[in-house]
Amino acid sequence: MxxxxxxxxxxxxxxxxxxxxxxxxxxxxxxxxxxxxxxxxxxxxxxxxxxxxxxxxxxxxGVEETPEPPADLEERTFARIERERSRDRASARRQGLFRRTALAAAAALIVVAGLVLYPRLFAPExxxxxxxxxxxxxxxxxxxxxxxxxxxxxxxxxxxxxxxxxxxxxxxxxxxxxxxxxxxxxxxxxxxxxxxxxxxxxxxxxxxxxxxxxxxxxxxxxxxxxxxxxxxxxxx
Known part of the structure; x- marks a missing residue:
């Protein structure tokens, strides 16, 4: 030992x-x-x-100035998620809290991924x-x-x-x-x-x-x- x-x-x-x-x-x-x-x-x-x-x-x-993601990226992401949520609201109520929690987690993941990956995708060589x-x-x-x-x-x-x-x-x-x-x-x-x-x-x-x-x-x-x-x- x-x-x-x-x-x-x-x-x-x-x-x-x-x-x-x-x-x-x-x-x-x-x-x-x-x-x-x-x-x-x-x-x-x-x-x-x-x-x-x-x-x-x-x-x-080597990135002299970190590119900024679009200012409305977060707003557009959550707007689309809200439309999907409204479309399935009736079934979401029946399925309970799990579906709503998963949807919120997915939304957060999409926003974070966009903020992290956007500068790297457009970074110069x-x-x-x-x-x-x-x-x-x-x-x-x-x-x-x-x-x-x-x-x-x-x-x-x-x-x-x-x-x-x-x-x-x-x-x-x-x-x-x-x-x-x-x-x-x-x-x-x-x-x-x-x-x-x-x-x-x-x-x-x-x-x-x-x-x-x-x-x-x-x-x-x-x-x-x-x-x-x-x-x-x-x-x-």
Whole structure:
């Protein structure tokens, strides 16, 4: 039986931020040794990996101005539902409260879906700069792309062949050699993984990208051109 300590609970609270690339350098350095030796946190990280991937796909990166749904969307939705309700009112009375409750729930779901999906359906395409890796560890296959934002640089990485359960760190290198953490992920062996990572370094200042294992072994490296594309998105 694994003993759960107060230290474990403290680090466990950082797991979500770690998977989303939200820890700063000091927090990341403190958290990774715990993750490497804690089977409970490793198991939770594997379970949360699909959720993190889904959140990354849902994030509306690169949208300078979020499109607004039609102002009368909610009014038109409820008006149509009311017409249907009036048409079936006689039978609805006989069927009781269940039908009315279900109809109200359906109406709320339609409105929420419209408000959530409308911006995504009309969001502009985000320009992605392809990354060519000059160094790749044996057995590893990877592709990556960069997105220049007003607040920093986003890295979209797809990889396979990285050791299952092993933690890997993604770092952007500035022109003066400064290392800027961009987040971390857990290897999934031959199963392809996809992750989005963020770094507080403007694209025009990025000179390289590297992925290393927890013990510092270089897995991927790319030297990046200086002629970066224009940034997208508004400053946070």
């Amino acid at each position: 694994v003993e759960v300590s107060a230290e474990h609970e403290r680090f466990r609270e950082l797991l979500g931020a770690h998977l989303l690339g939200g820890l700063d350098g000091e927090e990341q350095q403190a958290f990774l040794p715990h993750l490497n030796r804690c089977p409970i946190c490793q198991a939770e990280a594997r379970e949360l990996a699909p959720v993190v991937a889904a959140l990354a796909e849902a994030a509306p990166y 985000v320009p992605i700069e392809p990354v060519g890796f000059s160094e790749v560890a044996p057995g590893v296959e990877a592709e990556a792309g960069l997105i220049a934002h007003a607040w920093g640089t986003e890295t979209r990485l797809t990889a396979s062949g990285l050791r299952d359960g092993q933690t890997y760190r993604v770092t952007l290198l500035s022109e003066d050699g400064t290392q800027v953490p961009s987040g971390a992920f857990i290897g999934t062996a031959d199963k392809p993984l996809e992750c989005n990572l963020n770094a507080a370094l403007l694209r025009q200042n990025v000179a390289g990208l590297e992925v290393r294992s927890a013990n510092g072994e270089l897995m991927l490296y790319a030297e990046l051109a200086e002629d970066a594309p224009s940034a997208t998105g508004a400053p946070l």
